Each structure stands twice: as C-alpha cells, then as structure tokens.
Amino acid sequence: MAYNIFTKAVLATGLTFAVSSAFAADVPVQSGASDGMLANTCAGCHGTNGNSTGPSAPTIAGYNPEYFKFSMAAFASGEFPSTIMGRIAKGYTEDEIAQMADFYAKQKFIPAKQEFDAAQAKKADKLHDKYCEKCHEDGGASPEDESGFLAGQWAPYLRMQLADYYAGSREPSKKMKKKMEELHEKAGDAGVEALVNYYASKQ
C-alpha cells in the first residue's frame, strides 16, 4: 500500500466542499439517483464507463475511490485548477460523489491507445523508479495508489497536470513537491516529457 498522501487533504477539504456544494436551485429537487444514473453523467466527457477516448479528459475507470472523492472535493473548492470540472463538481452532494466513486472503482481501466516516443519512454524508466514509484507503484499502474492511474493515462492530460504542478497552480503534497523538484533539477523539462512518454507507453 502506497503512502496515504491524501487522507489529510480529504479531511481538510471536506468542510469546504460541504459548503460549496449547497445547491443554488431555487426550488426543491429530487435526490436519490442510482450509482449508474449518476455515473453516466460523466461519460460524455470521460468516456463510456469512464474509459476516455481522449486526449485531454482523463480515464476515470478503475480510479481509487478515495482519490475520486478527494479530486471532486478539490475541484469543487477550487483547490484543483480547472476549466469546467469546478463548475460541474459543485452539482453533486458528497453522498452522490461517493456513489460515483464506487461505480468507477468497479470499472475496468483500459490503457489509452496513443502514440509515444519509445526511446524517451525507455529513458524515463529510471526516472520513474527514482522519483515516482514510491507513491505511484507498479510503474504508476496500481489501483491501490490513492491517486489516478498514470500508466496508460492520456499524455495530453498528464502534461496539463504536470504543467499545473510546476506552475504552482496545483499544489502537490510535500513529498511529491520535493520529488518533482529533484526530478526537474536532474532531468529538466526533457525528463518530465520523457516521463509522460513512459506512462503513455504502458498500453
């Protein structure tokens, strides 16, 4: 089991989320939709059963449920930068998000079929082991990690997330920040791009 990087963050954002998800609706509405009904609203952007046909929206099939809930809370609170997810995440209650998290955890993750640079991917093998593997186990393919899948995820999506981390608009955990800084010092932008190719190569 990977180090539980998000437990504290989940607790910390829980309160913010409960407040921000208070509905703006001016009339009483019906709640109590099934897991599948709720989860199906994600599929237009994230693919049928959560397997995105890409390239910018991530696959959410097989997501660790804790990471799913944490992400939705972080989008709703604005802690995670986004174009559209922040607006949408506020539309679901904590219970509904837990239902969606359960649904997607049960779906089979299908690695994205995409092009990659084999030489770069090979080069990044060591970079992953050194800087990422501790938390993103099995080459970033373990559903036990309390994080999204990296292996087989869409490269343009990964690039965007990495750009946000390095720009400081998305705050990594302390440990992740340290490793990301070390990675960039050693391998530079080219190393980060090589890692993207490494994860894209896992098909």
Add this chain to the structure above:
Amino acid sequence: MSITRRGFMQSVGAATAVGLIGAPHLALGASKKVVVVGGGTGGATAAKYIRMADPSIEVTLIEANEHYYTCYLSNEVLSDERSIDSIKFGYSGLQGHGVKVVHDTVSEIDAAGMVVKTKSGKSYGYDKCIVSPGISLNYGAIDGYSHEAAESIPHAWKAGPQTSLLRKQLHEMKDGGTFVIVAPPNPFRCPPGPYERASQVAMFMKAHKPNSKVLILDPKPAFSKKGLFEQAWKKFYGYGTDNSMITWKGTPSGSDDNVVSAVDVASKTVTTGFDDVKADVLNIIPPQMAGKVAIDSGLANDKGWCPVKLKTFESTLHKNIHVIGDSSVATGMPKSGYAANSQAKVTASAVIAMLNGQEPGIPSYVNTCYSIAGHNHGFSVAAVYKLAEDESKIVSVAGGLTPMDASEEQLRREVEFAYSWFNNVTNDAFG
C-alpha cells in the same frame, strides 16, 4: 480501504440482481421490444445504453441515412479547422452492442397499435418506442425560402451535405464579400451555434479574405454566451470598431427591425422589418420545430414541440412513446447534443425499469456546450441538473459559464477539452 472494497462487491451483487429481473420475459419466450426512431446522438445513445444495461431487450434503431454528421463542431468544417469526415459516424458500433439497425424512413408511429411503419412498407411492433428525430425546419416562416431554395441558400443546421455546400460558398466568395447569417428565433437547436458560426467564418476570412464581413441578422434582443462571444470578437475581429469583421444586428422585443420575413433567392437578398439586405453568401437558419415524424405522429403541441414527462421523457400525448433530444420540451435544458446524450441515458434507464415492471429511478442530467471563437480560444457553459420535486421542470443545481476573466491558457484548454468531449460523446453514442 478493505472495508470500502467489500462495499463495492456488495454493490456489484445488487446491480447484477437488478439486471436479472428482465429474465422472466425470456422464460416466457417473449423478449421486450424497443424501437428507436432516429439515429442521431440521442437515438444512438438510447439504443446503446439499453443494450448495455439489459441485453434481454431487443432494440431496433430506424434511421434513414447510413451515416450521421454531428451538428456540433460542424462550424469548424466551414473554416477548414476540421474535415467533414471527422464529424461523420456510422452504425457498426451499435450493431456491436446487438442493436438491429434498419436504414429506412419512418412514415408513421401508430401509438394505438404500438407499431412503427416505414416507407418501404415494413412494420415494427414495440413495447416502448423512443423517438429522437432532431429538428425540422420551418421554411414557410420566411417567404421565398424552401427545401429547394436551401440547395443554393443553405441552412447548414443539419450537418452533412448542407455543411459542405456552405463551406464551398464561403471558400468561393470574393474577398470583400458579405456573409450574412440569418439567426433563428427561440427555441432552436444549439443556442450558441449561429454565433460560433460567425466566429469560425470570420476566422477563415481573417486568414484568406481579409476585406470580407460577417453580418448576423437576429430576431432576438440577446443570445447565448453573448458576453464571451463579444469579448472574443473584440480580441480577434475588431468587434465594436468601424472596421469590425463581425456585425451583430439584434432586434429589441416588440420590434421587427432584423426579423427576416422574406428572401429573394436569385439575388440572395433578404427583407427585414427595416431594410433589404443583399448577401454574397447567404445562410438562413430558419425557425425550427420537432422532427417531422414526431409532428406527423401527433406527438407535438400547437407550437410544434413534443411535451414529455421530465422524469422518463414519456410523451404526455401518447403512452409508451418517449421523445428525447431537440424535439422534446425538456423544460430547463437547452437543445444540444450533450443534452440529447444525457436525456437518452435517463430514458434508457426509465424504459428498462418500466419494461421490467419497476418504478423508474430518480434522474440525473448534465449538459456541457463548448464554442470555439478563435484560434486557441474556446469557452463553455455547463450545468448539472436535477428534477424539480413537482416534476414541472429540470433544474440546474450547479454550472455556469467560463468566467470573463479566464486566462489565455484556460481558453486554450477549453478548445482542447472541446475536442476531447467531441471524441468521447460521439464514442459514447456511436462506439
């Protein structure tokens, strides 16, 4: 975490049990039949999702054309940002899900007899019929406009050959020409569409015909995403200056200033309440109604749209017929591709429940609508919806527009997400 995982397994067990309730029909040797009329985004999604959730149901989809061209992102075909083939979809994906696909034109849905009849003389009995015919164009509202006139003055509001025709006219237009878009009155398919079209045409002109102009004649006092469009038009096309590439002429309520009442096809001249306007390329997007088959089958109200129960999309006029997408009066939701996709899933779930003698579940709906107004410049409106307690309307509980102060990077990413949404929603419907 292990407790959570056990929880999942219980959910899986429960879901499987629900799925098996359809089995008694099989035991009786009479599988339930669903006929879907119309193979656009709504119809395709409904057919697929019924088969995915309950393969014991026999689903037949009847669609006249062998390919469907999405209206969404078709404006990019005009500017050569994408090819016509990139918005073209076939039905082999649905066949892979066990949907029987029939290429024929539906002539009548006989609600009393519960049978769908086609022009080739075939009949398809149903337990539930899902009608998703998109829109029909009310040519008669503009004197001189007709189905035949649309061969030289395209509407391009149903994508495909009409899109290619309008593209050809734009590309052949002389530099210095005027491209006139006649916008429709509410309600209509894709509320931001005419204004995205103006943007894409201007984008093309800026690169290839820089002395040309786009003029929008609008019967409305305002339009969808107006602030965001005008902001983009100022940034790219000189909007608001004497030399603006785009001019929007709206109509205050109570006036008929820019309401087009007639067209002279030969001279490409339209008559408004105020003036005659001559175009080099004329694009008339006429007033709209529910798809013809829905109107012909008595599913529409006196305004030409189909009233439905918002929980199940079952027609309030005819039992066991569900109308989804642009044709339906989905009070609270816009007429968009993603809305049709979302309504199709709500309806698929309701139809399965009703066929299995169960109460339909509580619905959840969503819509996202992207517009691309310039290179690396996109924006969106999004909403998550729930059904009002009294079931009188679909209520947006969250969502909203791209903020007016969005950064360049956010606007660039909205374009990326628009393309990603396109890939996913079309695969969700046709894949």
